[in-house]
Amino acid sequence: MAKYKIVHYLNQFFGGIGGEDKAGCLPEVREEAIGPGIAIAQALGEDYEIAATVICGDNYFGENLDEAADTIVEMVKNYRPNVFVAGPAFNAGRYGVACGTICKAVEERLGIPVLTGMYEENPGADMFKKDVITVRTGNSAASLRKSLPNIVNLIRKMAAGEEILGPYEEGYLERGIRVNYFAQKRGAARGMDMLIKKMKGEPFETDLPMPKFDRVPPAEAITDMKHAKIAVVTSGGIVPQGNPDHIESSNATKYGVYSIEGMDSMSPEKFTTIHGGYDRQFVMKDPNLVVPLDVLREMEKEGEFGELVNYFCTTTGTGTATSSAAKFGDSIGKKFVDEHVDGVILVST
Amino acid sequence: MRLELGKIEIRDIQFADRTYIGDHILYVNREEIEKLVLEDDKLLSCRLDIARPNEAVRITPVKDVIEPRVKVSGGGEIFPGVIGKVSPPVGEGRTHALDGCCVVTVGRIVGFQEGIIDMSGPAADYCPFSKTVNLCVVIEPKEGLETHVYERSGRLAGLKVAAFLGEAGRHVKPDTVEVYETKPVFKQAAEFPDLPKVGYVHMLQSQGLLHDTYYYGVDAKQFVPTFMYPTEIMDGAIVSGNCVAPCDKVTTYHHLHNPVIDECYKRHGKEINFMGVILTNENVFLADKERHSDMVAKLAEWMELDGVLITEEGYGNPDTDLMMNCRKVERKGTKVVLITDEFPGKDGKSQSLADTCEEATALASCGQGNMTLHFPAMEKIIGMQDYIESQIGGWAGCMNEDGSFEAEIQIIIASTIANGFNTLAAKGY
Numbered sequence: 001m002a003k004y005k006i007v008h009y010l011n012q013f014f015g016g017i018g019g020e021d022k023a024g025c026l027p028e029v030r031e032e033a034i035g036p037g038i039a040i041a042q043a044l045g046e047d048y049e050i051a052a053t054v055i056c057g058d059n060y061f062g063e064n065l066d067e068a069a070d071t072i073v074e075m076v077k078n079y080r081p082n083v084f085v086a087g088p089a090f091n092a093g094r095y096g097v098a099c100g101t102i103c104k105a106v107e108e109r110l111g112i113p114v115l116t117g118m119y120e121e122n123p124g125a126d127m128f129k130k131d132v133i134t135v136r137t138g139n140s141a142a143s144l145r146k147s148l149p150n151i152v153n154l155i156r157k158m159a160a161g162e163e164i165l166g167p168y169e170e171g172y173l174e175r176g177i178r179v180n181y182f183a184q185k186r187g188a189a190r191g192m193d194m195l196i197k198k199m200k201g202e203p204f205e206t207d208l209p210m211p212k213f214d215r216v217p218p219a220e221a222i223t224d225m226k227h228a229k230i231a232v233v234t235s236g237g238i239v240p241q242g243n244p245d246h247i248e249s250s251n252a253t254k255y256g257v258y259s260i261e262g263m264d265s266m267s268p269e270k271f272t273t274i275h276g277g278y279d280r281q282f283v284m285k286d287p288n289l290v291v292p293l294d295v296l297r298e299m300e301k302e303g304e305f306g307e308l309v310n311y312f313c314t315t316t317g318t319g320t321a322t323s324s325a326a327k328f329g330d331s332i333g334k335k336f337v338d339e340h341v342d343g344v345i346l347v348s349t
Numbered sequence: 350m351r352l353e354l355g356k357i358e359i360r361d362i363q364f365a366d367r368t369y370i371g372d373h374i375l376y377v378n379r380e381e382i383e384k385l386v387l388e389d390d391k392l393l394s395c396r397l398d399i400a401r402p403n404e405a406v407r408i409t410p411v412k413d414v415i416e417p418r419v420k421v422s423g424g425g426e427i428f429p430g431v432i433g434k435v436s437p438p439v440g441e442g443r444t445h446a447l448d449g450c451c452v453v454t455v456g457r458i459v460g461f462q463e464g465i466i467d468m469s470g471p472a473a474d475y476c477p478f479s480k481t482v483n484l485c486v487v488i489e490p491k492e493g494l495e496t497h498v499y500e501r502s503g504r505l506a507g508l509k510v511a512a513f514l515g516e517a518g519r520h521v522k523p524d525t526v527e528v529y530e531t532k533p534v535f536k537q538a539a540e541f542p543d544l545p546k547v548g549y550v551h552m553l554q555s556q557g558l559l560h561d562t563y564y565y566g567v568d569a570k571q572f573v574p575t576f577m578y579p580t581e582i583m584d585g586a587i588v589s590g591n592c593v594a595p596c597d598k599v600t601t602y603h604h605l606h607n608p609v610i611d612e613c614y615k616r617h618g619k620e621i622n623f624m625g626v627i628l629t630n631e632n633v634f635l636a637d638k639e640r641h642s643d644m645v646a647k648l649a650e651w652m653e654l655d656g657v658l659i660t661e662e663g664y665g666n667p668d669t670d671l672m673m674n675c676r677k678v679e680r681k682g683t684k685v686v687l688i689t690d691e692f693p694g695k696d697g698k699s700q701s702l703a704d705t706c707e708e709a710t711a712l713a714s715c716g717q718g719n720m721t722l723h724f725p726a727m728e729k730i731i732g733m734q735d736y737i738e739s740q741i742g743g744w745a746g747c748m749n750e751d752g753s754f755e756a757e758i759q760i761i762i763a764s765t766i767a768n769g770f771n772t773l774a775a776k777g778y
Contacts, residue, residue, distance in 0.1 A: 130698055166776065166777075166778050167777065167778060174777045174778065175698070175777075175778055176698060176777060177693075177696070177697040177698055177777070177778040178691055178693040178697040178698075178701055178717045178775040178776070178777065178778075179697060179717075179775060179776060179777075179778045180716045180717055180720050180758075180773060180774070180775050181773075181774060181775070181776060182474075182772045182773060182774075183772045183773070183774040184772070185772065186608060186769055186770060186771055186772045187608070187688050187713045187714070187715045187768070187769025187770070187771065187772070187773075187774065188608035188609045188611065188612040188658075188688060188713075188768065188769030188770070189612055189769070190713040190769070190774070191609070191612075191658050191686045191687075191688045191711075191713035191769055192609075192612045192613070192616060192621075192658065192686075194686045194711045194713060195547065195656045195657075195658055195684065195686040195711070196545075196616075196620055196621065196656075198656065198684045198686060198710075198711050199545045199547075199655050199656045199684050204711060206710060206711050206712045207712055207713055207714035207774060207775070207776065208691065208701055208702075208712045208714055208775075208777075209777075210705040210706070210707065210709050210710075211700045211701070211702075211705060213700065213705060243745075246744070246745035246746070248744045248745070249739055249740075249741060250594065250741040250742065250759070251692070251694065251695070251719060251757065251759075253695075253744075274739070276462060276594075276739075276741045277594075277665065278556075278558060278560075279496070279497075279557075279558030279559045279560075281495075281496050281497075281558075317665075318665055319594065319664065319665065319692050319718075319719075319741070319759070321692070321693065321694025321695070321696075321698075321699035321700075321719070322694070322699040322700040323694055323696075323698060323699040324694060324699070
């Protein structure tokens with residue numbers, strides 16, 4: 001009997017059901033290795049068994065993401081596999097997205113190690129390589145022979161719970177996760193080595209290829225300020241005394257929403273700042289420096305704008321991960337859209 | 350300028366009835382030091398303690414770390430403009446360093462930005478001061494002291510003690526003598542005409558309000574970029590006054606032991622012609638950033654540098670200065686390599702830097718500060734653990750009842766210091 005069980009996911013084409021005309025087919029289970037699964041099973045040897053292959057049409061999956069994922073996760077669950085493998089999808093876009101989606105769902109919901117494979121330009125690779133180990137493949141099925149040893153090696157490691165090394169050692173697409181290690185030389189020496197090569201015009205390898213930032217174009221200007229509903233959002237760490245939501249002073253993982261209803265200014269008895277990146281002294285004395293409630297109330301009374309939203313949203317900006325900041329922004333933005341807020345004063349520090 | 354740096358190897362510190370060096374041991378008269386520190390009437394008390402490598406000891410909250418040094422000849426005094434006389438300038442003649450020991454200033458926090466030194470356990474791998482013998486100066490400020498006044502008192506206490514202890518090495522024969530020399534610009538260029546001319550753009554933390562650095566006593570946010578002979582820094586021309594995140598705090602020790610300057614001298618005359626240091630700052634106003642990055646590029650061009658290494662102190666806001674310097678210097682035709690640390694979030698998946706530019710094609714990583722680590726309980730705490738949860742790197746609930754805690758490595762002093770002092774680096778997984 002095999003020591004380790006695997007469940008494999010394929011689309012209608014690799015599952016042998018048919019081509020584009022069968023792309024709408026519903027998920028089904030076959031208790032055998034099929035198509036590329038046969039090669040994987042052979043390479044893995046007798047300690048491993050593909051207990052089941054789940055086949056689903058690419059269009060069905062793409063048009064019914066949640067339902068398809070729910071159904072397939074249930075199918076996988078029945079077999080209690082040690083590893084779940086999807087694809088490889090090579091350069092097939094819809095298939096790649098399906099492989100990524102189902103891998104992520106299986107890992108999150110069943111806690112089973114998962115693996116897929118894709119060509120690096122497959123749109124599914126960009127969407128899921130951060131979350132799912134994606135073996136680098138060529139752009140067509142003819143390249144399976146080349147990536148097969150990496151797939152097999154990773155399945156073995158995952159089944160045995162062994163440490164998975166870096167993307168270059170193991171042949172998967174870089175997930176963009178920054179991991180610490182102790183280098184042979186200190187940073188200054190590595191920098192100097194790089195500079196000497198760069199000055200000579202020789203090839204060198206940077207430790208950090210520059211990321212592409214997600215730039216948000218500014219919104220259209222407000223034309224009718226007299227009736228505009230204005231809110232305050234800050235990354236300056238202003239919180240009620242006692243920091244009730246325990247927002248961190250650096251690398252915040254949450255934001256807070258606090259009422260300013262009935263207040264004409266930010267009182268230092270009620271509010272403080274927990275920001276770890278600037279000198280807090282002046283702001284602790286006068287929190288209006290960061291949440292300018294005093295001036296905003298005056299302007300509101302004088303009719304300079306319509307109305308001030310009766311709460312502010314706040315977090316700590318220093319050392320805060322961009323992924324957390326994007327999450328806060330989406331969530332605060334949604335709240336403001338729902339409440340018909342016209343403009344936001346974003347106070348940084 | 351030519352400097353002979355004599356290193357006296359110190360293997361231990363012990364308390365004694367007078368202060369002197371004997372057989373590689375630094376003997377310290379406790380009362381003498383405490384009296385010296387308490388000359389400052391802003392401080393209520395001062396307590397000394399010794400922490401040695403491999404002991405189950407944790408030092409926190411740490412303000413600064415300083416190596417004792419003394420100016421033996423060549424004019425000038427150690428820490429000019431702060432402890433020593435401001436003139437004549439330093440960087441020439443002979444200096445003695447007490448190698449292997451440090452003064453560590455400790456006391457309740459000024460800001461959240463003060464960190465930890467563990468003398469053993471997992472965190473010790475990340476901290477250079479887990480390997481030195483440390484004389485800890487634990488200070489207690491007077492009640493109600495304004496934070497800036499307290500910061501200044503703490504800063505001066507450490508420097509005073511280090512200068513005082515350095516005196517003990519004035520007449521001691523050093524174990525090794527290293528010689529460093531940088532000539533005036535035309536002579537230096539002519540000395541190795543076939544080697545590429547390399548400079549170091551040293552960005553000093555100057556965001557202000559407890560994020561300050563001093564050059565000959567001048568607050569770094571008040572100067573415009575200038576040229577510095579590399580040997581000046583070895584005599585304490587630059588001292589730390591900052592409270593940036595512990596992990597990339599450039600302590601006064603790190604100024605004395607600047608790794609980029611050290612590396613440039615190592616390759617000098619062999620692979621490169623080291624021309625000197627362009628000193629600049631990291632001010633928060635956009636006009637300052639624009640003006641000073643222009644001036645850095647201008648100095649690089651004026652010195653006809655073929656390449657520069659650029660380091661920053663801190664993260665976030667200074668990343669913009671780092672990128673402006675990189676872009677403008679590259680556009681003058683000088684090749685740039687950046688050295689810095691990364692903050693990609695707890696899961697390591699976010700952007701490592703707050704700013705980028707397409708010219709930043711070469712970067713040496715000093716590791717990422719968001720990695721979490723378990724800090725075991727220690728037998729002895731020098732200072733106090735009262736602030737761990739609010740110190741940078743900690744979080745509410747990270748502290749356990751037995752005195753152990755979880756925290757990001759950014760709570761460790763100089764763990765990811767962004768000038769390439771350590772071997773820690775990060776790579777993409």
